Amino acid sequence: MGIRENSQKLLKELPAGVELVAAAKTRTAEEVMAAVEAGIKIIGENYIQEAEAIYPAVGNKARWHFIGHLQKNKVKKAVKLFDMIETVDSVELAQEIDRRCAQTGKAMPVLVEINSGREKQKAGVLPEKAEELIKAISVLPNIKLMGLMTMGPRFGNPEDSRPYFVTTKKIFERIKALAIANVEMKYLSMGMTNSYRVALEEGANLVRIGTLIFGERD
Numbered sequence: 001m002g003i004r005e006n007s008q009k010l011l012k013e014l015p016a017g018v019e020l021v022a023a024a025k026t027r028t029a030e031e032v033m034a035a036v037e038a039g040i041k042i043i044g045e046n047y048i049q050e051a052e053a054i055y056p057a058v059g060n061k062a063r064w065h066f067i068g069h070l071q072k073n074k075v076k077k078a079v080k081l082f083d084m085i086e087t088v089d090s091v092e093l094a095q096e097i098d099r100r101c102a103q104t105g106k107a108m109p110v111l112v113e114i115n116s117g118r119e120k121q122k123a124g125v126l127p128e129k130a131e132e133l134i135k136a137i138s139v140l141p142n143i144k145l146m147g148l149m150t151m152g153p154r155f156g157n158p159e160d161s162r163p164y165f166v167t168t169k170k171i172f173e174r175i176k177a178l179a180i181a182n183v184e185m186k187y188l189s190m191g192m193t194n195s196y197r198v199a200l201e202e203g204a205n206l207v208r209i210g211t212l213i214f215g216e217r218d
């Protein structure tokens with residue numbers, strides 16, 4: 001099946017209230033446009049350079065989510081291109097986003113990335129550090145904290161991802177109950193091609209899917 005059919009099938013399958021991010025790393029502008037023309041509203045990019053390369057073709061025909069590891073020296077470009085940054089995991093990164101947004105007058109929607117698998121080499125804040133980080137980010141005037149994102153460890157069997165989604169959902173609910181000023185716990189971004197069905201069962205309302213839309217990456 002092609003990108004158009006894959007996209008339409010997936011959009012039909014997702015329950016109401018769930019938003020789909022097409023994870024577009026390594027894909028061409030033509031491939032991304034095929035997804036957008038099939039009804040996909042949000043493009044996810046891991047790299048600034050890739051986003052810049054396809055931006056002229058796609059522009060504001062979709063919204064743009066940054067889903068990769070954001071280096072501080074790339075923040076200036078990121079806040080120009082993206083409508084949401086899903087991968088904030090330190091106060092320093094949040095402060096840099098805040099500083100750059102102050103210059104453009106835009107408040108950047110962000111998600112805090114949780115290292116739900118407690119993997120040493122992985123990005124994200126550890127579960128027990130999430131509340132402290134969120135409180136520190138909440139006072140930054142040019143950032144709008146809107147929820148959480150997690151990757152979780154990679155598994156062949158999607159069932160193995162479930163505990164990491166459960167952990168992240170628990171943090172989401174706990175933070176929501178605290179009703180912190182300037183924090184709106186609206187989005188829970190979890191699940192990829194392999195695991196999105198399990199993620200939906202555990203409360204995800206934003207799923208990031210690449211392979212199922214665009215095919216295997218080379």
Ligand SMILES: *Cc1c(COP(=O)(O)O)cnc(C)c1O
Nearest residue numbers: 023067192193194208209210211
């Ligand atoms: C690549 C990627 C995805 C999608 O992965 P697939 O397995 O191709 O669906 C989701 N989230 C992030 C952060 C990614 O880098």
